[in-house]
Amino acid sequence: MQRPRAAGSIFSTGTFRLSIGATAFLAAALLLQSALIFWQTTSYQIMRTDLLLAREAALITAQTRPVLDQQLRMRASDDLHLLIAGAGLFDAQHRVLNGNLPTWPEGLQPDGPVRQLVVHPTGQGPRAVRAQALRLRNGDILVLARGLRDLEEVRQVVLRALLLCAVPSVVLAVAGGAWLSHRALLRVGIMHRAIDRIMAGDLHERLPAGRERDDLDRLAGSVNRMLDRLEHLLDEIKGVGDDIAHDLRTPLARVRTRLERARNASPGAEPMPASAELLNEAVDRAIVDLDQCFAVITALLRIGEIENGRRxxxxxxxxxxxxxxxxxxxxxxxxxxxxxxxxxxxxxxxxxxxxxxxxxxxxxxxxxxxxxxxxxxxxxxxxxxxxxxxxxxxxxxxxxxxxxxxxxxxxxxxxxxxxxxxxxxxxxxxxxxxxxxxxxxxxxxxxxxxxxxxxxxxxxxxxxxx
The missing domain is CATH 3.30.565.10 (Histidine kinase-like ATPase, C-terminal domain)
Structure with a gap:
């Protein structure tokens, strides 16, 4: 029965599957690293935005009412202050008095913490902002909202960097896995051909073991040592048959010769006691020779039992x-x-x-x-x-x-x-x-x-x- 050949596709090798697994771990590590970078950058940007928003609010609320109204109009129309996405002055009933916020931002509490929400400034689309509401001394409420455009830019930069790093890394890892798999297939193919020659009867053949000392070389070295031992045992087995035949043939031939002589002894040629004595002597010598044969067989069985290693x-x-x-x-x-x-x-x-x-x-x-x-x-x-x-x-x-x-x-x-x-x-x-x-x-x-x-x-x- 012919042994089935190994699969020739590099994609079915363990090396390629291992490379794919390593590539998956590499991609996961890049994603985790990018997520950590984005999280740290986002936290920093939010903290910085909240700090700038507090400074802006302190600067505006320190002004008089006419100056405050003028500041709100300037910040709502000045392109240099687009980071201030919304600025509005509301009365106690949340009715708009000034600024570019037509409505009160939902979820915002006066003198509460800074909140992240979506506002709709006049003349602009919806924008994600960090907003804060401060109650003035006359009871009016000042709302300042600072845009998160920096965060969006950071997100784009991180995503672009992830793609620029991940795609070439994954491609290189897959290509490296394919190259290693092809190289492993060549070595395995050489080993398969050597095994075929061994199975065909060439017991002197050995698996190629290079100098790289990797797992495949160590495995080939172990198999070669096993083949050396098997060849030695086969040589011993070939010689044991001849040795047994040689050592048993002589005593068995003596047994046959003596028994034949005893049988051919003529009772009429000499008295019966002499014939009985001759027969007993032949039997005794035959027993000695047979005991020698049994000793050889017993010793061989004993050696085989000991070499079995179960003891x-x-x-x-x-x-x-x-x-x-x-x-x-x-x-x-x-x-x-x-x-x-x-x-x-x-x-x-x-x-x-x-x-x-x-x-x-x-x-x-x-x-x-x-x-x-x-x-x-x-x-x-x-x-x-x-x-x-x-x-x-x-x-x-x-x-x-x-x-x-x-x-x-x-x-x-x-x-x-x-x-x-x-x-x-x-x-x-x-x-x-x-x-x-x-x-x-x-x-x-x-x-x-x-x-x-x-x-x-x-x-x-x-x-x-x-």
């Missing part, structure tokens, strides 16, 4: 010095039977998070491997020590050691060096150690133990300690 949920605090004591008690009789000294060196009390059973199995495989390859009269040492944030398990022997070129390979499955071909085993012991170490996030280092005359082998397992 991390059962991790507890484990004392390594107690594990060392238990292993020594278990293997000391075996070492003595082979005339090998099993000693504890530098065992410090240290605790690590882990699975106690698996760590015992790790130590058991290391000790068993060391005893197996150490000749009679040799020595196997085990110890545990603490470092800042770490704990180290050490197992050293006086055997033939492991060549530097083979120290990484021995942790693989079914690997057996030329030195160990004559020793019984499946080549899975150190593989099991590696699987348990990987589960615990441990580092396994193999080096020479420095023994003489043989180099010996020293295996250090470094675990994280709380």
């Amino acid at each position: 991390r949920a059962a991790f507890t605090s484990v004392a390594l010095d107690e594990l060392v004591a238990d292993i020594v008690d278990l293997y000391e009789p075996i070492a003595e039977a082979r005339q090998i000294a099993l000693v504890v060196e530098g065992c410090e009390p240290v605790r690590v998070p882990g699975d106690r059973d698996l760590l015992i199995e790790l130590l058991a495989n290391l000790i068993d491997n060391a005893i197996k390859f150490t000749p009679e009269g040799g020595r196997v040492a085990i110890g545990a020590s603490a470092r800042p944030g770490e704990a180290v398990l050490r197992v050293g022997d006086t055997g033939p050691g492991i060549a530097p070129a083979e120290r990484e390979a021995v942790l693989g499955r079914f690997y057996r060096s030329d030195k160990s071909r004559h020793i019984a085993g499946s080549g899975l012991g150190l593989s099991l150690v590696g699987a348990i170490g990987h589960l615990h996030g441990a580092r396994i280092a193999i080096s020479d133990a420095g023994a003489s005359p043989r180099p010996g082998c020293l295996i250090e397992v470094t675990l994280a300690a709380p």
Whole structure:
């Protein structure tokens, strides 16, 4: 089934949608900024208008009645005083006595606060004004109204500035989003083609990861590391089948040969007890060979179970010095039977998070491997020590050691060096150690133990300690 191709439109990409969202936030910020500027400017202009209106009223009301009438006529007709949109003198019953206000402004109270309202001056259209009514000493009422033309001009300036800023900004943001989306589509297209080649069987192909170190590059790097791991696992799987066939073929062939010989043995050629003895010997050897096959299968299943990683949920605090004591008690009789000294060196009390059973199995495989390859009269040492944030398990022997070129390979499955071909085993012991170490996030280092005359082998397992 062919994988569906990615959409080729730049408008359907996440980058473009993100750019549109950023553009919307930019437009909202410009609107908010313009509103704040207009609000501050309006407040200032209203305060300034009210102050000028109060000064104008104080100046006019200080005049005598003839001068007041003349001032009202001049201000109503003089173009230089158009800011005074209305000026009128009314009696106590709000009848007009002088000025260009034909009627009393609705909602205006004598000696009240300055109000914003609409008036209809004589010879002019309706105008929005700030108006104030002052009661004179003779009972008449003076009404002065100052226009808000400045506010309208400010509104136009702010709106014009908003359009001049917002329109180019939005256009540039959308264009930038389209360019980034096109660039992202090119990179995603390259990755899709690489994925197609990987799915077609080219496991050496990798996703392009540039030097920009953005999210896409980091994702490509993570996928490449995953592909490296998968390629390594596939290579192991390809080799495991051959290794299993090679390791199981020999014991199964021996089983078949011995059983065939036992079947073909002629009862008339020798007494029946000898034939029964021969048959029992063949059966015993067949059982040994079958046990070897079962050991290989059991070890493989054990490694697979450990590599599954589910046992991390059962991790507890484990004392390594107690594990060392238990292993020594278990293997000391075996070492003595082979005339090998099993000693504890530098065992410090240290605790690590882990699975106690698996760590015992790790130590058991290391000790068993060391005893197996150490000749009679040799020595196997085990110890545990603490470092800042770490704990180290050490197992050293006086055997033939492991060549530097083979120290990484021995942790693989079914690997057996030329030195160990004559020793019984499946080549899975150190593989099991590696699987348990990987589960615990441990580092396994193999080096020479420095023994003489043989180099010996020293295996250090470094675990994280709380």
